[in-house]
Amino acid sequence: MNEPTARRRDVTVADVAREAKVAKATAARSLGGYGAVSDDVRQRVQAAAEALGYHANGLARSMNTGRSNTIGVIVGDIENPYFGLAMRGITDTAKAAGYDVILANTGEQLDAEIDAARVFVEKRVDGFIVAPASFTLTDHLSDIMHSGRPLVLLDRHVANLDDVDVIEVDNEKVAHAAAQHLIDRGHERIAFITTLELGSNPYQAGDELGVSSVSARVNGILAAMNTAGVDNSERYLRFGANSGSGVKGVTRELMQLEEPPTAIIASDSLIAMGVLGELRELGLTVPDDVSFIMFDDFEWATLISPALTVIAQPVYEVGVAAATRLIARIEGRVTGEPIQVFPAALVHRKSVAPPRVVGRDDA
Amino acid sequence: MNEPTARRRDVTVADVAREAKVAKATAARSLGGYGAVSDDVRQRVQAAAEALGYHANGLARSMNTGRSNTIGVIVGDIENPYFGLAMRGITDTAKAAGYDVILANTGEQLDAEIDAARVFVEKRVDGFIVAPASFTLTDHLSDIMHSGRPLVLLDRHVANLDDVDVIEVDNEKVAHAAAQHLIDRGHERIAFITTLELGSNPYQAGDELGVSSVSARVNGILAAMNTAGVDNSERYLRFGANSGSGVKGVTRELMQLEEPPTAIIASDSLIAMGVLGELRELGLTVPDDVSFIMFDDFEWATLISPALTVIAQPVYEVGVAAATRLIARIEGRVTGEPIQVFPAALVHRKSVAPPRVVGRDDA
DNA sequence: CAATTGAGTGAGTCCGGTCTCACTCTACCA
DNA sequence: TGGTAGAGTGAGACCGGACTCACTCAATTG
Numbered sequence: 111m112n113e114p115t116a117r118r119r120d121v122t123v124a125d126v127a128r129e130a131k132v133a134k135a136t137a138a139r140s141l142g143g144y145g146a147v148s149d150d151v152r153q154r155v156q157a158a159a160e161a162l163g164y165h166a167n168g169l170a171r172s173m174n175t176g177r178s179n180t181i182g183v184i185v186g187d188i189e190n191p192y193f194g195l196a197m198r199g200i201t202d203t204a205k206a207a208g209y210d211v212i213l214a215n216t217g218e219q220l221d222a223e224i225d226a227a228r229v230f231v232e233k234r235v236d237g238f239i240v241a242p243a244s245f246t247l248t249d250h251l252s253d254i255m256h257s258g259r260p261l262v263l264l265d266r267h268v269a270n271l272d273d274v275d276v277i278e279v280d281n282e283k284v285a286h287a288a289a290q291h292l293i294d295r296g297h298e299r300i301a302f303i304t305t306l307e308l309g310s311n312p313y314q315a316g317d318e319l320g321v322s323s324v325s326a327r328v329n330g331i332l333a334a335m336n337t338a339g340v341d342n343s344e345r346y347l348r349f350g351a352n353s354g355s356g357v358k359g360v361t362r363e364l365m366q367l368e369e370p371p372t373a374i375i376a377s378d379s380l381i382a383m384g385v386l387g388e389l390r391e392l393g394l395t396v397p398d399d400v401s402f403i404m405f406d407d408f409e410w411a412t413l414i415s416p417a418l419t420v421i422a423q424p425v426y427e428v429g430v431a432a433a434t435r436l437i438a439r440i441e442g443r444v445t446g447e448p449i450q451v452f453p454a455a456l457v458h459r460k461s462v463a464p465p466r467v468v469g470r471d472d473a
Numbered sequence: 474m475n476e477p478t479a480r481r482r483d484v485t486v487a488d489v490a491r492e493a494k495v496a497k498a499t500a501a502r503s504l505g506g507y508g509a510v511s512d513d514v515r516q517r518v519q520a521a522a523e524a525l526g527y528h529a530n531g532l533a534r535s536m537n538t539g540r541s542n543t544i545g546v547i548v549g550d551i552e553n554p555y556f557g558l559a560m561r562g563i564t565d566t567a568k569a570a571g572y573d574v575i576l577a578n579t580g581e582q583l584d585a586e587i588d589a590a591r592v593f594v595e596k597r598v599d600g601f602i603v604a605p606a607s608f609t610l611t612d613h614l615s616d617i618m619h620s621g622r623p624l625v626l627l628d629r630h631v632a633n634l635d636d637v638d639v640i641e642v643d644n645e646k647v648a649h650a651a652a653q654h655l656i657d658r659g660h661e662r663i664a665f666i667t668t669l670e671l672g673s674n675p676y677q678a679g680d681e682l683g684v685s686s687v688s689a690r691v692n693g694i695l696a697a698m699n700t701a702g703v704d705n706s707e708r709y710l711r712f713g714a715n716s717g718s719g720v721k722g723v724t725r726e727l728m729q730l731e732e733p734p735t736a737i738i739a740s741d742s743l744i745a746m747g748v749l750g751e752l753r754e755l756g757l758t759v760p761d762d763v764s765f766i767m768f769d770d771f772e773w774a775t776l777i778s779p780a781l782t783v784i785a786q787p788v789y790e791v792g793v794a795a796a797t798r799l800i801a802r803i804e805g806r807v808t809g810e811p812i813q814v815f816p817a818a819l820v821h822r823k824s825v826a827p828p829r830v831v832g833r834d835d836a
Numbered sequence: 837c838a839a840t841t842g843a844g845t846g847a848g849t850c851c852g853g854t855c856t857c858a859c860t861c862t863a864c865c866a
Numbered sequence: 867t868g869g870t871a872g873a874g875t876g877a878g879a880c881c882g883g884a885c886t887c888a889c890t891c892a893a894t895t896g
Contacts, residue, residue: 120620122882133846138883145885146843165620168595169536170882173851178532180596188564194557201551201578205585210592213576215564222568229573232531233543257483257528383772390776409746410773413753485852496876501853508855509873533853536881 121164129158141166172234180210181436182230184240185264186218190380192406192425193241196264199429200239207437209236218243218305224250231257237436241265245320260439262432266322267449275439276449277432279423281323284454285330285375288403288421291456292373293338296464297401301346301364301371302331303357303381308349315344324377327405331375346371357384358391365392365400372465373401379408386414397463407457416460423454484527492521504529535597543573544799545593547603548627549581553743555769555788556604559627562792563602570800572599581606581668587613594620600799604628607683623802625795629685630812638802639812640795642786644686647817648693648738651766651784654819655736656701659827660764664709664727664734665694666720666744671712678707687740690768694738709734720747721754728755728763735828736764742771749777760826770820779823786817 127137132151139145140155141164147155158164172178181204185193201211212235214226220243227250230238237260242251248268254261255274262275292300306324311317315332319325328347335343351360361384364371376382382404389396396402396416404411407422431450438445490500495514502508503518504527510518521527535541544567548556564574575598577589583606590613593601600623605614611631617624618637625638655663669687674680678695682688691710698706714723724747727734739745745767752759759765759779767774770785794813801808 120882124882134883135847135885136845138885139845142884146845148844151844163619165591165594167536167597167882168592169532169541169597170851171595171884173530173532173536173853173882174884176851187561188551189554189557189561191552191554191557194552194554197576198550198552198578201576205578210596211576213564213574215561215568228528229531232529232534233573234530234532256526383776386776387772409750410777413746413749414773414777483852487852497853498855498877499875501855502875505854509875511874514874530852533851533881536852536883537854539881 120167121159121162122167123164125162126155126158126164129162130154142171176234177236178234179208180212180233180235181433182212182214182226182233182235182238184214184216184223184226184230184238186216186241186243188213188215190378191408192378192423195425196429196432199426199431200433203430203433204437207433209433209437216243220244220247227251227254231259235259237261237440239264239432239436242268243320245269245318245322245325260436262436262439264432265428268322269318273448275435277428277435277452278323278450279428279452279454281326281454282330282333284421284456285327286334287330287456288375289331289334290338291419291458292375292401292403292462293334293340295401295462297373298335298338298340299346299369299371299373299465300331300335300343301348301374302328302377303348303351303360303364303374303385304377305352305356305381306349306377313344313347313349319349327375327377351381351384357381358388361385361388362392365389365394371400373403373462376402376404379404379406379411382406382411382418396461399466401463401465402461403456412459418461419459420457421454422457424452428452483530484522484525485530486527488525489518489521489527492525493517505534539597540599541597542571543575543596543598544796545575545577545589545596545598545601547577547579547586547589547593547601549579549604549606551576551578553741554771555741555786558788559792559795562789562794563796566793566796567800570796572796572800579606583607583610590614590617594622598622600624600803602627602795602799605631605684608632608681608685608688609683623799625799625802627795628791631685632681636811638798640791640798641686641812641814642791642817643814644689644817645693645696647784647819648690649697650693650819651738652694652697653701654782654821655738655764655766655825656697656703658764658825660736661698661701661703662709662732662734662736662828663694663698663706664711664737665691665740666711666714666723666727666737666748667740668715668719668744669712669740676707676710676712682712690738690740714744714747720744721751724748724751725755728752728757734763736766736825739765739767742767742769742774745769745774745781759824762829764826764828765824766819775822781824782822783820784817785820787815791815 123138123141124134127134130137136151137155140147140152183200188194204211216222216226223243238254239262241264246269248271252271265278267276289300304324306319306321332343348360351357374385376385394400403419405421407420411418411420486501486504487497490497493500499514500518503510503515546563551557567574579585579589586606601617602625604627608631611634615634628641630639652663667687669682669684695706711723714720737748739748757763766782768784770783774781774783
């Protein structure tokens with residue numbers, strides 16, 4: 111069972127047909143399971159196919175049918191557990207419906223995303239699931255739509271793209287709730303740290319950011335603070351904190367301010383790890399020295415001391431919904447609203463307490 | 474920029490050729506960049522292609538060239554950060570070399586793996602990277618090899634497959650080191666918990682398990698214990714602990730034994746989370762009540778109290794090596810040994826201490 | 837019993853590219 | 867200046883399937 115068999119030209123329907131002594135068209139019908147074939151012939155073809163070790167050529171098939179039975183997924187960073195989990199939701203759903211999944215990782219780089227989109231169009235995927243890296247630069251996405259292939263946006267929506275399906279989480283509402291929770295405990299100096307780059311200009315209230323989910327979080331947090339009458343609410347916003355050293359630097363800078371924040375909200379679990387690591391380096395304790403809330407809920411959040419108050423998002427479900435929606439589109443079944451917004455929940459644990467300075471005394 | 478453009482038949486080389494007033498072959502040469510074309514023609518074709526919005530059909534191209542520029546990756550569980558990170562190593566490397574990556578998730582189910590292999594063969598991927606679910610049931614893998622497509626095994630090797638490339642970690646050595654470390658601290662009752670199912674028979678020393686990496690870990694641990702003269706060293710091995718409740722049940726069962734283990738080694742980070750969660754439920758403290766070591770090193774391991782002693786594997790590098798090796802094979806450049814074994818390192822932190830019962834007193 | 841139906845089959849076209857081959861035309865060389 | 871090399875081009879075969887169409891032949895029907 112070694113080398114000799116290898117490198118031989120692929121076995122084709124023609125080969126099978128010859129072996130089974132039927133016409134190529136008949137063998138193709140039998141193998142492809144699409145026409146009318148007698149039992150007798152079916153068996154002969156089956157036997158011949160097995161004897162020869164026939165494997166259908168999916169490329170040739172797709173070229174004729176115009177369908178590849180494949181979904182293209184483009185995400186920013188599969189290493190981020192958020193996308194890992196969403197991806198499982200997508201693949202589980204796709205597999206159940208008989209679709210394969212192609213994945214491309216962009217590192218949140220727009221040009222990589224554009225590249226991936228082109229490649230997937232060339233591969234003639236049946237549909238796209240994309241977590242777009244940019245809110246505004248979406249020509250490649252509109253190209254996809256023009257090519258007639260369904261597109262579902264995951265976790266983020268974009269500007270200037272009509273009628274596109276979006277599966278996302280109500281970030282603004284839950285961010286508002288998180289900030290409100292902190293405010294209720296007496297916090298006014300609330301920081302928010304995200305990996306997202308800001309671009310050239312400093313942030314101004316109301317700015318649209320590059321990623322809608324982050325934008326929504328910022329809006330929710332600022333809205334809660336403004337309602338509570340907090341001045342200069344955006345002064346503790348920090349952008350461009352890439353995982354690893356970037357996060358640590360930002361954390362250090364924040365905590366060494368004359369008026370450091372009394373609470374920090376981390377935009378994802380990767381950032382949270384960096385922040386917590388650096389706080390410990392600085393000898394600061396959560397929640398005594400600073401309260402802490404992170405987006406995403408993974409089991410380690412309950413294992414550390416104190417257990418983290420988190421914003422739990424239905425990540426797997428978002429993946430499932432995106433794939434379900436896309437497949438419905440592909441198969442021409444249009445169902446429900448184009449935009450589905452899943453709720454997220456603030457999960458109270460032990461990382462939030464009243465700020466030290468003010469020293470209110472409630473439970 | 475909306476509906477009207479969509480749904481139209483794809484633009485082909487023939488269309489471009491007509492528009493540029495050249496022969497189809499010439500347009501194809503220009504577009505495909507493979508023959509000799511004059512500058513004049515090249516420009517006319519380029520202009521025509523852009524005017525018409527031409528996108529090459531990768532399927533048709535692959536059918537002719539026999540190459541798809543695509544790598545098929547089959548892993549057990551992308552939700553597991555281990556594979557997420559390895560996957561990034563793979564995609565980064567593949568992208569740099571101009572290859573796309575198709576991913577299939579099997580949930581460690583053999584039939585899903587067989588299915589995925591078939592689909593990828595049908596898609597005519599140029600090569601495979603597989604983390605095989607079974608050590609012995611590898612007919613589908615040998616089919617892949619017979620089809621003439623390179624195959625690189627990731628993280629695990631298998632029986633009965635000659636000349637297959639393998640990129641793995643020296644699990645036996647590092648497991649031995651971990652067990653030795655525990656033994657040096659005075660432990661004799663050392664548990665090992667893995668997700669891997671055992672099959673029907675209870676474990677006997679020397680048994681080959683379904684996954685080589687786990688097998689190697691068990692062998693390393695038992696070897697250290699046996700050398701140290703520990704009797705009945707396999708009595709605390711626990712298999713089939715699926716993430717979530719399974720792990721917790723196993724942990725509880727272990728710790729409620731008359732002679733519970735004094736140290737636990739978790740086979741991956743998902744299991745570790747479950748074990749630690751359950752230990753806390755049980756009111757047990759690490760390392761006072763039980764010492765703890767886990768395979769894999771993620772930042773949260775340093776954030777929890779106590780910081781975990783871990784076995785750090787070069788996961789990203791393993792992914793890179795697998796992709797590099799595969800691409801070399803695809804391109805006919807055979808380099809170095811078929812089996813590459815990466816070292817893993819025991820990282821000492823705070824989750825290992827002498828067992829309570831014995832009460833030795835060293836640092 | 838002639839007419840109708842449709843299951844079963846084969847011949848051949850098509851999908852959208854690549855590639856081979858023959859041919860033209862210019863440039864260079866002895 | 868005749869010969870040749872090679873760049874540039876077009877016609878058409880080909881990759882491996884799906885699909886259209888024409889045809890056969892047995893079963894059904896009025």
